[in-house]
Amino acid sequence: MNETLAFILEWVIKGAVLIAILLTGFAYTTYFERRFLARIQIRVGPNRAGPFGLLQPVADGIKLIFKEEVEPAEAYRFAFLLAPVMTMVPAVVIMAVIPWGDKVVMFGREIALAVTDLNVGVLYLLSIASISVYGIVLAGWSSNNKYAMMGGIRSTAQMISYELALGLSFVPPILLAGSLSMSEIIQGQQSSAWYIVYAPLAAIVCFIALLAEVNRAPFDMVEAEQELVAGYVTEYSGMKFALFFMGEYIKMAAVSAIFATMFLGGFDGPGVDTYAWLGPIYLFLKIFGLLGLMIWIRATLPRLRYDRLMAFGWKVLIPIALLNVFITAALIVGLGI
Amino acid sequence: MLYSMDDMFNILPTVIVVAWATALILVEAFLPKKYKFITIWLTVLGLVVALVAAINQHGIEAEAFNGMLVVDGFSSFLNILILGSGILAVALAVGYNKRFGFDRGEYYIMMMFSIAGTMLMSSAADLIVIFLALELMSIPLYIMAAFYRGNVNSEEAGMKYFLLGAFAGGFILYGIGFVYGATGATGLSQVVTAINGGVDSPTFLLVGAALILIGLGFKVAAVPFHMWTPDVYEGSPTPATAYMAVGAKVGGFAALIRIFVVAFPTLSTDLVPILWGLVALTLVVGNLVAIAQKNIKRMLAYSSISHAGFILMAFLPYGDAAVFKSSVAAALFYLLAFAITSFGSWGVVIALEKSEGKGLLLEDYAGLGRKYPALGVAMLIFMLSFTGIPPTIGFAGKFLLFKAVMEGGYYGLAILGVLTSLFSAYYYLRLVIIMFMKSGEPNIVSDRWVTLVTASSAVATVVLFMVSTPLFAWAEQAVLKLF
Amino acid sequence: MLQDYLNDYWPIAILLLLTTLLGIVAIGLGYLFGPRRSNKRKNAPYESGMSPIGPGTRQLPVKFYIVAVLFILFDIEVVFLLPWAVIFKKFVDEGLGNFVLIEMIIFLGILLVGYVYAWKKGAFEWD
Numbered sequence: 001m002n003e004t005l006a007f008i009l010e011w012v013i014k015g016a017v018l019i020a021i022l023l024t025g026f027a028y029t030t031y032f033e034r035r036f037l038a039r040i041q042i043r044v045g046p047n048r049a050g051p052f053g054l055l056q057p058v059a060d061g062i063k064l065i066f067k068e069e070v071e072p073a074e075a076y077r078f079a080f081l082l083a084p085v086m087t088m089v090p091a092v093v094i095m096a097v098i099p100w101g102d103k104v105v106m107f108g109r110e111i112a113l114a115v116t117d118l119n120v121g122v123l124y125l126l127s128i129a130s131i132s133v134y135g136i137v138l139a140g141w142s143s144n145n146k147y148a149m150m151g152g153i154r155s156t157a158q159m160i161s162y163e164l165a166l167g168l169s170f171v172p173p174i175l176l177a178g179s180l181s182m183s184e185i186i187q188g189q190q191s192s193a194w195y196i197v198y199a200p201l202a203a204i205v206c207f208i209a210l211l212a213e214v215n216r217a218p219f220d221m222v223e224a225e226q227e228l229v230a231g232y233v234t235e236y237s238g239m240k241f242a243l244f245f246m247g248e249y250i251k252m253a254a255v256s257a258i259f260a261t262m263f264l265g266g267f268d269g270p271g272v273d274t275y276a277w278l279g280p281i282y283l284f285l286k287i288f289g290l291l292g293l294m295i296w297i298r299a300t301l302p303r304l305r306y307d308r309l310m311a312f313g314w315k316v317l318i319p320i321a322l323l324n325v326f327i328t329a330a331l332i333v334g335l336g337i
Numbered sequence: 338m339l340y341s342m343d344d345m346f347n348i349l350p351t352v353i354v355v356a357w358a359t360a361l362i363l364v365e366a367f368l369p370k371k372y373k374f375i376t377i378w379l380t381v382l383g384l385v386v387a388l389v390a391a392i393n394q395h396g397i398e399a400e401a402f403n404g405m406l407v408v409d410g411f412s413s414f415l416n417i418l419i420l421g422s423g424i425l426a427v428a429l430a431v432g433y434n435k436r437f438g439f440d441r442g443e444y445y446i447m448m449m450f451s452i453a454g455t456m457l458m459s460s461a462a463d464l465i466v467i468f469l470a471l472e473l474m475s476i477p478l479y480i481m482a483a484f485y486r487g488n489v490n491s492e493e494a495g496m497k498y499f500l501l502g503a504f505a506g507g508f509i510l511y512g513i514g515f516v517y518g519a520t521g522a523t524g525l526s527q528v529v530t531a532i533n534g535g536v537d538s539p540t541f542l543l544v545g546a547a548l549i550l551i552g553l554g555f556k557v558a559a560v561p562f563h564m565w566t567p568d569v570y571e572g573s574p575t576p577a578t579a580y581m582a583v584g585a586k587v588g589g590f591a592a593l594i595r596i597f598v599v600a601f602p603t604l605s606t607d608l609v610p611i612l613w614g615l616v617a618l619t620l621v622v623g624n625l626v627a628i629a630q631k632n633i634k635r636m637l638a639y640s641s642i643s644h645a646g647f648i649l650m651a652f653l654p655y656g657d658a659a660v661f662k663s664s665v666a667a668a669l670f671y672l673l674a675f676a677i678t679s680f681g682s683w684g685v686v687i688a689l690e691k692s693e694g695k696g697l698l699l700e701d702y703a704g705l706g707r708k709y710p711a712l713g714v715a716m717l718i719f720m721l722s723f724t725g726i727p728p729t730i731g732f733a734g735k736f737l738l739f740k741a742v743m744e745g746g747y748y749g750l751a752i753l754g755v756l757t758s759l760f761s762a763y764y765y766l767r768l769v770i771i772m773f774m775k776s777g778e779p780n781i782v783s784d785r786w787v788t789l790v791t792a793s794s795a796v797a798t799v800v801l802f803m804v805s806t807p808l809f810a811w812a813e814q815a816v817l818k819l820f
Numbered sequence: 821m822l823q824d825y826l827n828d829y830w831p832i833a834i835l836l837l838l839t840t841l842l843g844i845v846a847i848g849l850g851y852l853f854g855p856r857r858s859n860k861r862k863n864a865p866y867e868s869g870m871s872p873i874g875p876g877t878r879q880l881p882v883k884f885y886i887v888a889v890l891f892i893l894f895d896i897e898v899v900f901l902l903p904w905a906v907i908f909k910k911f912v913d914e915g916l917g918n919f920v921l922i923e924m925i926i927f928l929g930i931l932l933v934g935y936v937y938a939w940k941k942g943a944f945e946w947d
Contacts, residue, residue: 007827008834015835019842068854069847073863085843092839096832116831123902144875145865157884160891167898171905178909180902234866239850243843307946310887314944318894318935322928325901329908329924333917359933366940 014115022092026249027057033295040299067238072144075235079142084236084243087135091251094128097121098257099183101267101279113267113279114183121182122170125258126163129213132251133159136232139244143235151231154221154306161313162212162219168321169206172199172328173262186266196263198331201324203263205317210255212313214248217298219309256290257283340402347401347408350391350416351456357383358449365442376442380449381427388420398818404524405463410815411669412460415591418673419459422583423452425680425790430576432784433687437574439485447477447484448580455588462599464513464523467592471509471556474588475502481577482569490694494572501565505555512548515541516600525600532603546601546608550593550615557589557645560619567630570638575690578634579683582641583676590648590672594665597652598819605656612652616750619646620757628764632697633686636764637679640723643761644675650738650754654745664741665819666812667734673808674722674734677801681794682719685712688781688791696779699768703777706769712781713772715795720765722798725758729798733805886943897931 031046031053038045047053071080101113118124133156140152173195174180177188189195196203212219221231228234233244260266264286267279304312345352361383365376391413399408427445434440454474461467479502483495517523519541520531536542551562558566570578601608623643630636651668654660689696689705706713722731735758739751801808865872904924911920938944 007830011831011834012838014831015838018835019838065849065853066855067850068857069850070858070862072865073860074865081847084847085840088843089836089839092842093832093836096835115835116828118828126898143865146867146878149878149880153880153884157887160895161887164891164894164898167895168901171898171901174902174905175908178906180906229866238854239846242850243846246846310946311944314890315939322932325905326921326925329921332909333912333921359930362933362937366937 010111011115018095018115019092022095022250022253023246025253026246027061029249029253029291030060030245031057032291033298036292036295037299040296061242064239064242069238069240070235072235074144076142076144079138080235081240083135083139083142083232084240084247085135086138087132088243088247088250090128090132090135091247091254094125094251094254095257097124097182098254098261098283099186099266099279100283102272102276104276113276117181117183119179119181121185122174122180126167126170129166130160130163132247135247139236140232143232145235147229148232148234151221151228151234154228155215155231158219158221158306158309158313159213159215161310162209162317165205165313165317165321166209166213168318168325169202169209170262171321171325172202175325175328175332182261182266186261186268189265190268194263194265194268199263199324199328201320202328203259205321205324206263207259208317209313210259211294211297212309214251214255216252216294218301218304220298220303221306221309252291252294253287256287256294259290260286344401344406347397347399348406348460350387350394350420351453351460353387353390354383354420354449354453354456357387358446358453361442361446361449365446368442373440373442377427377431377445380445381424383449384420384423384427384452388417388424391416391420400462401460404526405466406457406460407462408460409818411591411595411819412456414669414812414815415459415587415672416456418676419452419455419584419587422580422587422676422680423448425794426576426580426583428786428790429579429680429684429687430574431786432782433574433576433690433787434484436782436784437485437692439574441484444481444484444577447480451475451477451481451580451584455584455591458588459591459595461592461595462525464516464525464528464596467596468506468509468513471588471592472506474584475506475556478502478577478581478585481581482573484577485574488572490572491574492572494569497565497572498569501555505552505562507552508548508555509552512545512550512552515545515548517545519545525596528600529602532600543604543607546597546604547611549596550608550611553589553593553596554615557586557593557648558642559615559645559649560622560642563619563623563642563645566642567635567638570641571632571634575634575683575687578638579680579687582637582679582683586641586645586648586675587672590668593652594668594819597655598661598665602656602658609653609655612649612655613747613750616646616649616653617753619643619649620753624757624760624764628760630764631699633699633702633768634697636699636768637682637686640761640765641675641679643757644671644723646757647671647735647738647754648675650742650747650750653742653747653750657745660741660745662816662819663813664738664745665816666809667737667741669812669815670805670809671734671738673812674730674798674801677794677797678719678722678729678731681715681791681798682723684787684791684794685716685719687787688712688784689779690782699771700775700777701779702768702772703775703779704772705777705779705781706773707776708779709781712791715791716772717769718795718798720769724762724765726762728802730801730805731798733802733809737805737809883946890938890943893934894931897928900927 035045035053045053046056049055049059071077096115097118099112099114099117103112136152136155136159140148143149173185176195176198177185179185215221221228233241236244260283267283269278269282272278272282361376361379364379368375394408395413396410397408400406401408426448430444434444451474454470454472454477457470458467458474461470479495479499482498483492485491513523516528519536519538520528522528522531532542554562570582573581620643623639623646627636627639627643630639648668648671651664654664686697689701705716718729722729725731725735739754742754743751867873904920908920911917
């Protein structure tokens, strides 16, 4: 009985810690993005609230709480409320299978630095990633607004199109590791080399597809103000808007973690075998670097036109990803990697 | 679990059809609009090549893919039948599709896939393969039913066929699940072994068999699972109807015969009463409701339901292997007779059909016999064949079937069959009377391929009656290895 | 007590619960502290300041359905690829690498035909 309780306690603590980290991370990702963008555009960025503007996210949060929650008159109320939650929840839950490090001993227990380690981790990633599409569809449809509807449908079409390339680009790491479990994929990279070395093409496709998956520039149709106002979030305000925002930024961190795990060795790094606590730090650094890359891309590249975006996904990414599956398979057969 | 190229060669005709159709998709995609007719010729060429391969393969007994597919006389009989039907169906469709403005190569490619599915059905010896083959056969048929885009009836037909077909597929899959649960196997021979070794839950097995029977009953349009037939047959483009009337029946009966003969002979005591009721219902409902039809497509639809009933009769002498052999052979022969007669009569319907569903009522046939005597006589031959009056192949089919059923001791059903044949004479011959006795000015659309199909079917209906003895011997030969 | 197999999934359930709770609390906070001053104009659907015309949800271009159908098709392809990828190395170790590779090439070759067909027929064009 005590054992069960200990387990439940462990899970609850892990979950709570993960949520806390992600929330803080979300808040400071927005800060980081604004500062970094400002630097690139030779501006200063937010620097008033607190030292270096570090309290800016807190101020934003408090402001959003006190904003009015406007609901369009003919919105489908339940779905309208459900949509932001459905967008935010998968973004957090998807992080559950990302291992942060090896096992460590704490409080006399051996604790794995991951919420869980599924033997079908990659399938879990793909399935949860596709659930967040529902939130967007619901948001677009329930707002009863033409812009929202169009934006929701467009984002959905975009996400499912790029999800194919994403799924295909996950195949080479699985081929190399021979497993769907995230921890075994990392072990495979520890014993040979990071998979970005073996499958660079897949890594590039994966990164592009992930950018599209989180609706980031240059795939940010949602924020195509010129065409669709704010896409599916047009009618959202206050905390519901904040939840969408949160979902987007947490998802950015999540896909960075996914990319790091699949291609950059996850928590792998020098000395991680001896000092298990280095694992989370390495992973954090990798996520931070990838986030920076995403923001850099946003500052550099213009937005794609919608037809080009779909054509790029279907006509370029999918064939390349497919081809790369076979290149990797042939490499394994030929070279016995 | 491995397999080699030998497996591919063993099912060469099917492989040819599948590969050819797959390649044709690319051809169709890349052909400029002007040369689209090439697809049709290539389809026919592919079917002919496959037919040659199938004839060449005749008499070979083999297994392929670890016993999941079986090549024997039964499968090659049905392969030859369905490939021949496919060529006739292409010939019927060419002019019609152009006339009604949906002249697209995909139609023929879909038909090829459906043919491949039917061919797989005839040699499948594993429940999973049977299900896959069934879907491969059916899904193109749904598309063909809805091929006349923009026509509400055609779209309705496609939708109805799709929904009910998917429903039937669900029944079959559920039945397969039950059989698997009871026996722990999906291969037909393993199922038999398991049944002979004693099954823990015979009820499950029976339920599974019954569900499979229901699902395939949908496909062959046996009453009470026939509801979709008239609407789908009426709404589909007529050449598609002509093909699905034959193709779906051949496939459905192939699977029924294979499953019930090979896997479930021990269930005969439980299943025979059910089959008896099914046959009686199908015969009575099919023939009686056909009398009330004013639209020729609906009439032929009900007629095809009643023919499904006749073919199902062959299943009754189920427990008695010796009699069953000749009754299954008779069923095969009947399928052949039905296919030829059916294509001929649909050819006549196509010749008379005008746009917007005109020219499909029975009274539109008034005066046909006087104005176009050749066509009238051809239709007369088909109607006689459907009724079962000599000198037509339909008579031979019914005669052999009734004989086999009576040998099995089912006199009541044989009498019912004769009686319902008499009923059917009423509506078949009514059409003949309308054609020859009533005055009218029908106009036919001249289409040499349809004319060719109709003429050759009419000739075949009579000529094959003359050679029905060797034909039946072939059918008997074909089912020899089944048992 | 708890089955080993489920042990991997309980943490996810707990995380799901906690996250959903967070979402509900967040929305609740907004309703608790936010002002409520709604009027007809404010609650009308936003159409760049003009009065809204017609219903907000209407028929969509059929293009999107084609994308959805194609997605299902190719997603199933990916789903078939994943288990193949998992066992691939084991087959290679047994010397059957070429066999499983050719198997998959045949399977994907068939799908490729459909892909090329869809491409040629303009399913990926967005006019």
